[in-house]
Structure formats: structure tokens, C-alpha cells
Amino acid sequence: PRGYEIIKHDPYIARIFIQDEDQVPNHELSAYWKAIEKRYDKFVNLSGSVEESLLAIPGNVNHRWPHAMRHRMMNVNYMEAQHEIAEIKAPIRPYFYPTTEEREWARNERSKIQGQLIIWSVNGSAVHKVWPHYVEGINRVVAEFPDVTVVMVGNESSAMLAGAVEKHYRVLNKCDAWNIRESMAMCEVADLVIGPETGLLNAAGHFLVPKVVLLSHSSQENLTK
Numbered sequence: 001p002r003g004y005e006i007i008k009h010d011p012y013i014a015r016i017f018i019q020d021e022d023q024v025p026n027h028e029l030s031a032y033w034k035a036i037e038k039r040y041d042k043f044v045n046l047s048g049s050v051e052e053s054l055l056a057i058p059g060n061v062n063h064r065w066p067h068a069m070r071h072r073m074m075n076v077n078y079m080e081a082q083h084e085i086a087e088i089k090a091p092i093r094p095y096f097y098p099t100t101e102e103r104e105w106a107r108n109e110r111s112k113i114q115g116q117l118i119i120w121s122v123n124g125s126a127v128h129k130v131w132p133h134y135v136e137g138i139n140r141v142v143a144e145f146p147d148v149t150v151v152m153v154g155n156e157s158s159a160m161l162a163g164a165v166e167k168h169y170r171v172l173n174k175c176d177a178w179n180i181r182e183s184m185a186m187c188e189v190a191d192l193v194i195g196p197e198t199g200l201l202n203a204a205g206h207f208l209v210p211k212v213v214l215l216s217h218s219s220q221e222n223l224t225k
Contacts, residue, residue: 005180006199009097044086050078055217077225078218096203098185106185115147119187119204121195122158122175124216129196130161131214137194138165151190153183153200197223 004018024032029047037043054074056063062070079092098106110117120138123130131137138150149170152162159175178186180199187193187204194212195201201213213224 006096006184006203009099010095011097046082046085049082049085054078054081054222071219075219075221077221078223080225093206094202095206096184098181098188102181102185103188105182106189109186110189113149113151115149116145116191117189118148118150118192118194119183119190119200120150120152121183121193121198121200122152122154122161124196124198128216129198131196134161135164135166138171139168142168142170151186153178153186155180 001018001020004016007013008016033043033045033047051057052060054076056065056070056074062073065073079094083090083092118141120134122134138152141148141150149172151172151174152158152165154162154175156176159173162173162175165171165173174183183200184203187200187209188207190209192210192212193201193204193207194214196214197216197218201211204211215223218224
């Protein structure tokens with residue numbers, strides 16, 4: 001369901017069917033995929049193409065390899081690897097597609113903010129996807145750049161983290177106020193997007209807006225190439 005929210009307006013997707021997390025038990029996935037495969041001329045399964053293959057999971061053998069070996073085997077760009085699995089050649093053009101209404105909403109919100117706008121994604125889906133200096137970072141940006149407004153975005157847990165940032169009229173907390181699609185649409189009209197390895201930064205990846213990605217478990221080659 002979380003993935004559906006992101007891709008539901010992608011004009012290149014003809015059909016989507018949704019399954020809940022763990023709806024199909026892990027030990028039945030092979031049979032499930034085999035049943036789906038029979039319905040199509042070509043079936044590309046990207047399960048495990050990043051996690052397990054290029055991101056070592058605790059408990060797997062490759063998680064215990066020396067760093068140099070992991071880097072040699074896994075320092076591969078995620079998007080390029082998935083395209084090779086699917087046998088699709090470059091150019092690689094992933095894109096987030098805001099609706100007309102979402103774009104109009106974003107432009108309207110942007111018009112309320114004078115000067116330059118930074119969209120700051122506070123945290124991602126795991127504990128290591130939080131830059132530990134985000135409070136100092138936001139406070140310093142606001143102090144040193146009088147023409148900049150920082151808008152913090154994220155979910156309910158992000159709202160708790162955002163509460164630690166010193167209150168300032170040029171720091172807006174929109175965590176859990178804007179939904180994920182609204183936050184992504186705002187990236188297109190921002191002057192800069194900052195954040196850890198999150199869906200928001202992936203969505204901003206092919207917008208022309210400059211980005212600062214705070215890497216955690218991925219390398220520059222893996223994620224930001």
C-alpha cells in the first residue's frame with residue numbers, strides 16, 4: 001500500500017495490484033511468483049535485487065564479509081542493477097508524477113514563502129536514517145542565511161524529531177501535516193532538498209532541484225550516482 005501511493009498516477013503503469021505486507025507468507029512466495037509469471041509474456045521479479053543482493057542483511061553470510069569484500073561485490077548502482085535484471089537499456093528515467101492538482105497546490109504553497117525554500121526530510125524508515133546533527137544543521141542554516149526558509153517534512157515519527165528544532169518563523173514543521181505525495185510535489189518547486197536515504201529523496205532524484213543526500217548504509221555509487 002505504501003508503494004501504491006507513490007506510483008498510482010504514473011502514466012506508464014497499466015495495472016497495479018496491491019498486497020499487504022506479509023499477506024503472502026515468505027515460504028509461499030516462490031509458488032506465488034510462479035503463478036503470476038504464467039499470466040505475462042515477460043515477468044521481472046525485483047525482490048531481493050537491492051536488499052540481500054546489494055545491501056547485506058544481518059544473518060546472511062555476506063553481512064559478515066570484510067568491508068573491502070562487501071564493497072567490491074556490492075558497490076553497484078541500485079537502478080542500473082535493476083535495469084540489467086529487467087534487460088532494459090539506458091537511459092534510466094525514474095520519475096515521480098504529481099497530478100495537476102498536486103502541482104497547483106505545491107505552487108500555491110510555494111507562493112506563501114518568500115526567499116529561498118529548503119525542503120528538509122527529517123528521517124527515513126529506519127533508526128540509522130536520521131542525521132544526528134539535524135537540529136544544529138537547521139538552526140545554523142536559518143541563522144546564516146536570512147533569505148532561507150526551511151520546511152521540515154516527514155511522518156508522525158518525524159514530527160516528534162522536528163519538535164527538537166528551535167522555533168523560528170523561518171522554520172516550518174509540516175511533518176505529519178503534508179502527506180507523502182504533497183511533500184514530494186513540493187520538492188519540484190523547492191530551491192534545495194536535504195535529507196537521508198528516504199523515499200522523498202528518491203522522488204526528488206530526477207527533479208532539477210539541487211539535493212543533499214545524507215548517506216547511511218548506501219554508497220554514492222549505490223544511491224546517488
